[in-house]
Amino acid sequence: MITSEQREQLRGWFAGRLPDGLFEELAELTVDREEITVIGRIPGPRPAEGASAAEREAAVEGRIQEFRERTRDDRIAVARDAEHRFGRKVSWGVECEGRRALFTHVAAPVMTRLRQPERQVLDTLIAGGVARSRSDALAWCVRLVQRHTDDWLTELRESLEHVQRVRAQGPDGEPREDGSADGG
Structure with missing residues (x-):
């Protein structure tokens, strides 16, 4: 977790460096131990008057793609400076x-790959004293989900067992002791 002052310094540095x-x-600047995510607002396209919703959506997608390609070199230069200064990778949106x-996105390993919003949840649990590490925080989250969704998880496990049984009966099922495929 970073302090409010550090967050303000980051925002100020990016505002001055961009x-x-x-x-x-x-629009938004978020940060955790691995990553700084910079999200800026860009002007929308000006589709023809009376354009359909599909046309407007396609125009927005095109504008985003055009922005991404046109600004790549500038964003790389800023990211390089920021990574050197702050010791974190920079992601853009x-x-x-x-x-x-x-x-x-940076996907940092924590027994699995998590995006920044998920890592922020774990970091908040650490900062709040609920967990000592991200690994502990992830285990805490799993226990919480288990406690509140026991029936659902039981049904899901039963469904997965059924899928495994059906899969084993298929043409690529596991071979029997006599060497033939178990599948019918």
Whole structure:
């Protein structure tokens, strides 16, 4: 977890370091131990008057793709400086006409690969004294899910056992002791 002052310094550094006009506005800047995610607002496209919803959505997708390609070199230069200064990887995203698109993510190993929002949950549990490490925090989350969804998990396990039985009866089922395939 970082302090409010550190978060403000990060936001200020990015506001000063981003090339003028890159974004209409720095919409969001989030940070954890591994990653800084920078999300900026970009201007929407101007589709023809009376354009359908599908046409407007395609125009937004096109605008996001155009922005990503056009600004790649600038974003790489800023990320390189930020990674050197703050010791964290930088991920980028945009908001355009209410749609959010993330270009890159860091998936940090914590017995599995988690994105920044999930890591922030674990870091909050650590900061709150609920867990000593991300591994402990993840185990705590699993226990909480187990406690509150026991019936659902039981049904899911039974379904998976059924899937395994059906799979074993198929043409690629496990071979029997006599060498033939178990499948009918």
